[in-house]
Amino acid sequence: MSHVVLVGLSGTGKTSVGRRVAARLDRCFVDADEEIEERTGRTVRGIFAEDGEPAFRELETEVMADLLTSTEPVVIAAGGGAIVTEATRKLLGQPEIFVVWLTATPEFLASRTTKKVHRPLLDGDPVAALGKLLSERARWYDEVADVTYDVQPAHRSAPKPEAKENIADVVAAMVHDHENARSRDHVVLIGPMGSGKTTVGRLVAEALGRPLVDSDERLAATTGLTAREIADAHGPTTLHALERHMLRTALTSTRPSVIAAAASTADEPEGRLALVSAHDVVVLWLDPEVAAAREGEGNHRPTVPADEALRRAPLYDSVATARVDVDDRDADTVAKRVLAALEGSA
Ligand code: S3P
Secondary structure, three states: OOOEEEEOOOOOOHHHHHHHHHHHHOOEEEEHHHHHHHHHOOOHHHHHHHHOHHHHHHHHHHHHHHHHOOOOOEEEEOOOOHHHOHHHHHHHOOOOOEEEEEEOOHHHHHHHHOOOOOOHHHOOOHHHHHHHHHHHHHHHHHHHOOEEEEOHHHHHHOOHHHHHHHHHHHHHHHHHHHHOOOOEEEEEEEOOOOOOHHHHHHHHHHHHOOOEEEHHHHHHHHHOOOHHHHHHHHOHHHHHHHHHHHHHHHHOOOOOOEEEOOHHHHOOHHHHHHHHOEEEEEEEEOOHHHHHHHOOOOOOOOOOOOHHHHHHHHHHHHHOOEEEEOOOOOHHHHHHHHHHHHHHHO
């Protein structure tokens, strides 16, 4: 188990989401700003006004070092500027510390931060201040983050308290996936639409004596709709969220299976972390040009822009334990190659 740290600009919800994540993981929660105020008996604003920002950063660095080196795993909401300090970035970069960067646009954040008093850096024009802070800090957030999570879609699709619960659900699931990396005894097949995941998956599942969990079939069984119908009626974002949900449900089942995952599950960090929790992830590799030509051929599939296959290729590779060329091979040959690759990784 590792420390979980939420980083990001003011207003991204580090404190409120962090508290909820800690409850889900049954771990303690610490807000770094509150910890500074408690230790010094002063307010963040007071420290900035009387001693200046460098003095505040020193206190912040000390608090972060204490929290990050404690033996009990905690969930920490870091102050928005904690990552400007090199020593803190070094600690955050340790592999056992899981860092989530919560993101949103300066306009969205400004609409949520105006009433708070502990943010002296946002006095005046908060949109301009947040925009400047983001451009100065983005590379540091990026340097320390294991995953990046945009909080705005959740806020667009639900009122505030529910959105925070939903974000906390996703972050807690990402922590579980991270802590279970390569430990879930499933074989996942992924690759562009048209690469034969279902057909090959069925043959591999038979050979291994495991059930096949096919994303499209599960989706149809639970919703009564095909992927194309869901995309047409509710949009691709809803379809992809459902596909990630199908994947996660399959991965957390204790019965070892072969999972034919939807291509979209590699798009978001959230889906990629889930994929990486499987012991084996085999990419069925099809020349991107051929894949693009085949996409959308099946009636049950939504049409996908031709460059989608090209864009996803490196994402598949980033989660793969093996890659099998499909080209024009028949399903039996591809299944044999998959089985050989699994043997190699056992
Ligand atoms: C700061 C963010 C604040 C607080 C201080 C400085 C920053 O924390 O630490 O006002 O430099 O971005 P929140 O991120 O909790 O608002």
